[in-house]
Amino acid sequence: MIRFTLRTAALASVLTLGAFAAHAENPMVGGAPMYENKTIVENAVNSKDHTTLVAAVKAAGLVETLSGTGPFTVFAPTNAAFEALPAGTVDTLLKPENKDQLVKVLTCHVVAADAMSEAIGKMIKDDGGAHPVKTVGGCMLTAKMDADKITLTDETGGVATVTVADVKQSNGVIHVIDKVLLPKA
Numbered sequence: 001m002i003r004f005t006l007r008t009a010a011l012a013s014v015l016t017l018g019a020f021a022a023h024a025e026n027p028m029v030g031g032a033p034m035y036e037n038k039t040i041v042e043n044a045v046n047s048k049d050h051t052t053l054v055a056a057v058k059a060a061g062l063v064e065t066l067s068g069t070g071p072f073t074v075f076a077p078t079n080a081a082f083e084a085l086p087a088g089t090v091d092t093l094l095k096p097e098n099k100d101q102l103v104k105v106l107t108c109h110v111v112a113a114d115a116m117s118e119a120i121g122k123m124i125k126d127d128g129g130a131h132p133v134k135t136v137g138g139c140m141l142t143a144k145m146d147a148d149k150i151t152l153t154d155e156t157g158g159v160a161t162v163t164v165a166d167v168k169q170s171n172g173v174i175h176v177i178d179k180v181l182l183p184k185a
Contacts, residue, residue: 027164029176030078036168040074041067043169049176052082052090059094060102070171071114072136075152075160077180085180107137108154108183114172117165120150139183154181 026034030047041063044050053076057063066072082090093102111133123131124143133141133152142153150162160179167174 026167029076029164029167029174034167034169034174037170039067039171040070040072040169040174043167043174044076049078049080050076052079053077056082056090056094056102056106059096060099060106062103062106066110066171068171070169071112072169072172073111073113073115074172074174075109075111075162075177075181076174077109077160077177078163081160081178081180104137104183105180108135108139108141108181109177110136112136116173117150117162117175121145124150137183139181141181150175152177152181155184156182158182 026036028034029043030049032043032046032048034043034047041054041057044057045054047054057066066074092098093105120131120143124145129144131143133143135141139155141155144151144153146161150165152160152162154160158179158181160177160181162175163178164176167176
């Protein structure tokens with residue numbers, strides 16, 4: 001009886017640890033917790049690393065869209081990624097007269113699916129090392145693996161690396177990237 005009780009307790013501990021690992025919390029982004037029950041926009045506004053992206057989403061009029069039911073996968077460039085663009089690019093894109101161009105750039109970071117990194121990795125593997133990704137903005141990205149990191153190559157040949165993956169949202173998922181993805185000119 002004692003042996004059975006100890007085995008049962010050990011098994012219960014293992015199952016509890018497994019359940020905890022399966023329901024791991026979202027990673028923090030930009031020093032802020034990300035909540036699975038909040039939308040992409042509701043979470044992004046709290047990230048100190050995404051203030052430029054949030055300002056751009058507001059200027060482009062995409063807040064309502066990215067607050068919608070989705071599902072969306074957003075490849076979210078950091079402030080540093082925007083700062084790496086040529087001087088004046090962000091200021092120019094944020095001008096009202098350039099709204100269409102801003103919308104195009106931002107929607108090249110959005111896929112109409114809930115694509116977790118494991119699924120993306122499988123698609124890359126199944127496609128022989130490179131998987132085409134069509135964005136809602138009509139851009140074609142190429143997803144590849146670089147060691148254990150997913151990379152995305154845009155239409156200009158620029159390569160972004162996913163630095164924080166699988167940030168679950170109520171309407172999709174965010175993957176933080178280190179470069180702004182650009183459409184063909």
